[in-house]
Amino acid sequence: MTKTGELSNIPYDDLVVDERFGPYDEVVTAHLASRLAGPIGAPTVASFAPPAVYPVLFLRALRRAMGGIPAGSILAKQELEFVRELPVDSPVAVTTWVGAKEIKRDRPFVTIEFEIRDAEDQLILTGRKIIVWPTGPGEQA
Amino acid sequence: MTPELNEFLAITDTVTQERIDTYAELSTDFNPLHVDPEAAAASEFGGIIAHGPIALHAFFRAMTGWLGVDALPAGSTVSVAYRAPTRPDDEVTCELREMTEIEPGKFELSAECLTQDGTVVVSVRATVTVPEAA
Numbered sequence A: 001m002t003k004t005g006e007l008s009n010i011p012y013d014d015l016v017v018d019e020r021f022g023p024y025d026e027v028v029t030a031h032l033a034s035r036l037a038g039p040i041g042a043p044t045v046a047s048f049a050p051p052a053v054y055p056v057l058f059l060r061a062l063r064r065a066m067g068g069i070p071a072g073s074i075l076a077k078q079e080l081e082f083v084r085e086l087p088v089d090s091p092v093a094v095t096t097w098v099g100a101k102e103i104k105r106d107r108p109f110v111t112i113e114f115e116i117r118d119a120e121d122q123l124i125l126t127g128r129k130i131i132v133w134p135t136g137p138g139e140q141a
Numbered sequence B: 001m002t003p004e005l006n007e008f009l010a011i012t013d014t015v016t017q018e019r020i021d022t023y024a025e026l027s028t029d030f031n032p033l034h035v036d037p038e039a040a041a042a043s044e045f046g047g048i049i050a051h052g053p054i055a056l057h058a059f060f061r062a063m064t065g066w067l068g069v070d071a072l073p074a075g076s077t078v079s080v081a082y083r084a085p086t087r088p089d090d091e092v093t094c095e096l097r098e099m100t101e102i103e104p105g106k107f108e109l110s111a112e113c114l115t116q117d118g119t120v121v122v123s124v125r126a127t128v129t130v131p132e133a134a
Helices: A029-036 A053-066 B018-027 B036-040 B052-067
Strands: A020-028 A073-084 A091-105 A107-118 A124-134 B011-012 B077-082 B090-104 B105-113 B118-131
Touching: A020 A029, A020 A053, A029 A053, A029 B018, A053 A073, A053 A091, A053 A107, A053 A124, A053 B018, A053 B052, A053 B077, A073 B052, B011 B052, B018 B052, B052 B077, B052 B105, B052 B118
Parallel strands: none
Antiparallel strands: A020 A091, A073 A124, A073 B077, A091 A107, A107 A124, B011 B090, B077 B118, B090 B105, B105 B118
């Protein structure tokens, strides 16, 4: 199932594991790539998407799917698996979903998964953010 | 040709409000903690903090610079633990800690990004297959 929505500050209890958001269409433009290939914002020529593009695409997808990272959350970990190099000016589709939620050491951890595919539906990258959620079981945002 | 360990340069990025604002525009993440000084001052952080991936940026630049590529090669993996926030005027330096060739042309490495006072803000483990032309 895919859908879009504004779910900013969604409580932990309302997160649905495996519910898909997207795919969201994006283009890795030369403008975007060049501003992330060198020092942030300093135009640097790049023919392929530099690695820093992907966390930016994650954040864009999170904004569109869930209204962004909830206030009060803590980004604990991030993982990226690079499957295929992407030329600049390529359109991509970003899908995101809650991969897991669990309590560890009395803290609520939520894993948000991402998958990025090119215009030919070839997998470009998979990844995830592991976030300490601002609310736990039974708590409201 | 295999890149040499000593070719993995320590890259330093300066965190500035201008760069944070640019990152907010590129990512559409305008969380007040990053872009609103008053709201950030009233938060538990006591002031502006940068988006998490900004602390990782020096690592990405070090990797692509070491390999002489724009994109990390297919098959590469990166696992990041965020340890502490960064703030405007922080100087974030990526330093290689360990690198092992686990099979011909494939390396496993660990690195850290530190601020000017030695605080580790990001720990990274990665695997990378060196491209033929590198």
